[in-house]
């Protein structure tokens with residue numbers, strides 16, 4: 055069950071709305087601030103999609119949804135929150151302004167997570183003059199309400215205890231927190247994605263394949279392996295009975311061959327943008343973004359559901375977590391009237407006291 059009593063979402067775009075959906079569907083009240091006059095409509099569109107997906111995950115009925123409140127200011131949104139997730143656009147000056155304001159108005163012991171895709175927490179927390187020690191990067195993946203991974207990264211001023219509390223907080227809403235051991239830009243997930251994207255852009259630009267052919271190569275091939283075993287375990291198996299050592303002996307030397315254009319970036323001119331956008335339009339066959347989102351969500355639920363039955367019924371990878379998460383939601387649904395009591399109880403002990411404790415124990 056969640057240990058969050060009241061959450062605040064600052065920014066309600068693609069990612070912010072995804073956080074709002076995950077939190078509300080876990081029965082947690084959320085206060086959101088987003089200056090976009092369209093924010094409420096956009097969030098309710100995402101909520102519709104999320105509800106639809108969760109109904110498939112928990113067919114017996116969902117927990118009572120948390121209450122969503124639109125605040126007029128950041129101060130109002132964070133006033134009584136014990137967990138705050140910032141998801142404003144990826145600009146350091148904006149992150150500074152927003153985090154400084156959150157820091158002034160949030161309760162001293164609230165945990166602050168940033169959704170940034172690549173900015174180092176050390177570079178963001180300098181703007182927090184009161185309690186920089188409670189900032190962590192909590193980097194999610196779209197759609198936040200379905201994909202469980204969240205990369206947690208601490209900065210130089212982050213207390214180790216804040217990371218521990220953040221882990222508990224994210225896990226309590228069905229996520230898989232992975233703590234990144236050393237702070238680097240773009241963390242781990244986006245480093246990998248960027249490398250693949252850069253190479254893909256060259257392959258399209260050079261006319262080696264189309265956007266659709268490239269996606270087919272992933273989704274009919276290694277994409278299916280990645281979803282359930284990742285990279286290294288797949289390669290271990292690909293090494294045959296001799297395993298990983300044999301795999302490295304065989305394919306390691308190829309890395310020196312001039313196969314990749316990884317270090318060069320193709321120029322993002324109109325020609326390249328048009329080429330890719332036109333091929334992407336053709337690939338969509340007239341399906342709107344919202345229709346594609348539904349297809350994506352249905353497929354994600356089906357994949358996680360299938361994985362949850364593997365490994366002699368214990369579940370495998372994301373499927374094992376999915377199994378626990380859907381059970382947790384069903385239990386919460388069965389306990390509708392006492393959900394807020396549980397949250398009240400949690401409030402008394404977590405998450406923030408721990409983060410408050412070690413004022414003299416700075417990291418780094």
Ligand SMILES: NC(=O)c1ccc[n+]([C@@H]2O[C@H](COP(=O)([O-])OP(=O)(O)OC[C@H]3O[C@@H](n4cnc5c(N)ncnc54)[C@H](O)[C@@H]3O)[C@@H](O)[C@H]2O)c1
Nearest residue numbers: 065066067068069070088090141142143144169170171196
């Ligand atoms: N889109 C992705 O796939 C993805 C994945 C993981 C992380 N992220 C990260 O999440 C963050 C948000 O990205 P996004 O894709 O949701 O962007 P987005 O443009 O869809 O949404 C940003 C939202 O922030 C709002 N905003 C702007 N100024 C604000 C302010 N001062 N206070 C509150 N809200 C404000 C905007 O109105 C908008 O609704 C970025 O840091 C991004 O790097 C994005």
